[in-house]
Amino acid sequence: MLWLWPFAVTFVVSGFGMAGSLLGRDELVTWDMVNRSTGQILATLQNVDAVHGTYYLLMHMWVGIFGDSVVSMRLPTVLAVSAAASVVGLIGNRLFGYRAGILAGLLFAFVPAVSRYGQEARSYALVVLAVALATLLLLRVLDKPSGLWRWAAYSLALTFVGLLHLIALSVVLAHACMLAAHARQNRSLWWKSALALMAVGACVTPVALLGRSQVQRQLWWVPKPGGWDLLSLLHDVCASTLCAGALIALALFARSPRRAPLFLCGAWALLPAVLVWAASQGAVSYYRQVYVLFTLPAWVLLAGAGLARVCRSWKATAALLAALAVLALPDQKQMRQPFEHDVPVPLDYAAAAEVIASGYRPGDAVIYDRANTWKLDGGVQYYLPSDLKMRDVFLARTPAEINELYPLQCSVPVQCLKDERRIWLVTQGTDFPFNALDPGESMALQSRYTVSMSRPVTGMTVSLLVRGGGRDSRQKS
Incomplete structure (x- = not known):
């Protein structure tokens, strides 16, 4: 035929x-x-x-x-x-x-x-x-x-x-x-x-x-x-x-x-x-x-x-x-x-999700770099296990809640921090993770958290922030 x-x-x-x-x-x-x-x-x-x-x-x-x-x-x-x-x-x-x-x-x-x-x-x-x-x-x-x-x-x-x-x-x-x-x-x-x-x-x-x-x-x-x-x-x-x-x-x-x-x-x-x-x-x-x-x-x-x-x-x-x-x-x-x-800026969402899933503990929160890239948060969330839920620390309102494609970020970052002991930070690029964030978000985090682990994957870096101490750690693994 x-x-x-x-x-x-x-x-x-x-x-x-x-x-x-x-x-x-x-x-x-x-x-x-x-x-x-x-x-x-x-x-x-x-x-x-x-x-x-x-x-x-x-x-x-x-x-x-x-x-x-x-x-x-x-x-x-x-x-x-x-x-x-x-x-x-x-x-x-x-x-x-x-x-x-x-x-x-x-x-x-x-x-x-x-x-x-x-x-x-x-x-x-x-x-x-x-x-x-x-x-x-x-x-x-x-x-x-x-x-x-x-x-x-x-x-x-x-x-x-x-x-x-x-x-x-x-x-x-x-x-x-x-x-x-x-x-x-x-x-x-x-x-x-x-x-x-x-x-x-x-x-x-x-x-x-x-x-x-x-x-x-x-x-x-x-x-x-x-x-x-x-x-x-x-x-x-x-x-x-x-x-x-x-x-x-x-x-x-x-x-x-x-x-x-x-x-x-x-x-x-x-x-x-x-x-x-x-x-x-x-x-x-x-x-x-x-x-x-x-x-x-x-x-x-x-x-x-x-x-x-x-x-x-x-x-x-x-x-x-x-x-x-x-x-x-x-x-x-x-x-x-x-x-x-994703040409010409490849981002390995699946690898980033795997890093988080392998080290996740109940009560962990997450922060996504929304200043330098688009849909980094959505990409990682898609590849995370469906039953793995974390509070998005600096997210004020989701895109669906405001009928938009972009979320609304917390206007006063320090007020959005709670008492999570561990926060996963996902940023674009391989620079020191705090440098990728909005200055207000970076200052709020550095006052309470240090970088315990930072692992690069294609196009991005997954870091684990732990509560305690005011000094930034630049440890890589």
């Missing part, structure tokens, strides 16, 4: 080693959000991350059924990229024929970025699936423009795209080009497509307005892209120089008796990225390679068509696919490194 082989191969490739890398900071945000109540999630979205709200709500239901293990958190995205590969195969069959379709689906499976984001508990894999599905439904609409249910299905899929990630709606530019080209023969497409897009716009406008009000807060750190960023787009989207080069080379051989297939794939591959790049030249940059990951299916569709044309026999095709898979192995291996989801 056309859809089965791409699904199965993508599931095996992207599912392999899915629990091997630690949860990244963004995944820890997902974990935090989905473990809140529905009311708390909706309240938080009023303040931050509205553009990811649909994903959080879907994952909230998933985690409620299947739990929040690493495999459970990442399985939906593995399934999403696998389903996307099937949809790519179906689109390829419609545009270029059966052989090109199945080859496009298989090529999609071997792209390292598919494994990278197929193994991440964020919305981007679902966005790729939603865009591919919307494009397939658009082709069905063009087969029979009078079909009301086809228009409804297309509008629903496109709405889902916008609710998952607003930037992905830039694919509408490619869809509009395709609709306009067909409207020359069928003028009813003008008003039908206008009604469909207006319905989509009405559904996503509330999220767009809310997201717009939060954009400075969420994207302030994204740099403005230059010309080279646009030229190197496919390299960044594939997460592999080799795969990008192979897709471009094969795409150059793509041919079709009709202009429409090449026109659609070309517009899908290029126009959204150019639009996002141009929009990022203003006060806010929206240009990150993962935000335009949904253009990847267009590239593999062209490459699949090119491969079907270059290699006439299945034996030659299989040999070429096997060679590409082998050559991509180093990049595939890189996608599964322990800290790949």
